[in-house]
Amino acid sequence: MSQAEGHRCGARILLVEDDPPIRRFLSTTLTARGYVVEAVDSLAAARLACTGRPPEVVLLDLGLPDGDGVDLVRELRGWSQLPIVVLSARGQEEDKVRALDAGADDYLVKPFGVPELLARLRVAERHASRGGAEEVAWTWTADGHAFGLDATRRRCWRRDGDAEAEVRLTPTEFRLLLCLARHHGKVLTHVQLLREVWGPQHDGDVAYLRVYLGQLRAKLEPEPAQPRWLLTEPGVGYRLVSADGG
Numbered sequence: 001m002s003q004a005e006g007h008r009c010g011a012r013i014l015l016v017e018d019d020p021p022i023r024r025f026l027s028t029t030l031t032a033r034g035y036v037v038e039a040v041d042s043l044a045a046a047r048l049a050c051t052g053r054p055p056e057v058v059l060l061d062l063g064l065p066d067g068d069g070v071d072l073v074r075e076l077r078g079w080s081q082l083p084i085v086v087l088s089a090r091g092q093e094e095d096k097v098r099a100l101d102a103g104a105d106d107y108l109v110k111p112f113g114v115p116e117l118l119a120r121l122r123v124a125e126r127h128a129s130r131g132g133a134e135e136v137a138w139t140w141t142a143d144g145h146a147f148g149l150d151a152t153r154r155r156c157w158r159r160d161g162d163a164e165a166e167v168r169l170t171p172t173e174f175r176l177l178l179c180l181a182r183h184h185g186k187v188l189t190h191v192q193l194l195r196e197v198w199g200p201q202h203d204g205d206v207a208y209l210r211v212y213l214g215q216l217r218a219k220l221e222p223e224p225a226q227p228r229w230l231l232t233e234p235g236v237g238y239r240l241v242s243a244d245g246g
């Protein structure tokens, strides 16, 4: 996706993390990148920090001494769409998924690298700043390959080198791809995708997703077994990314 990231320097981040070395490291790193960081170590302090002038982004550890970070996600979503990126420990897929289903925007698994952290924050901020403006057409490129989706014309195309061709999508494939495209860069959980594409009575039908994702990859990816765009987030869901990680 070729578009300026438009990173706003000085976005105010509320960092909620009870592990002192991680908290210090993240504070220092993000401050050095121009973010204004308020770091707290408990749910109670996070709630306090969200009153008055709320932060622009929340970076939230889930295991906190006075409770579960997912509760804060739910509370915040009661009145705000501010971006929330969850920090989770390896192996805690269930917590991560609960946080995403409760309305968190994305997650990072510890230990994570700084470039990954910054990329996730950029995506979260971009989704927040886009607000209600609805995109209707997208193009994804990688290594001389590309595909595009036009929501208005209900059209999908693919280019490999000089050869461009229409891609025929079934209505379900189209709805699934459109859902991923509207949230590109962001992880969508199985439940979020199933509800959006098939409706709320299909929460448990993860096998549908596997089948349709496989079909989309076969139609769009140059090497379907090694997807560049339609990525699996193990135990969580799927994410449509561009070559630059957005």
Ligand code: CA
Residues within 6 Å of the ligand: 017, 018, 019, 061, 062, 063, 064
């Ligand atoms: Ca913790």
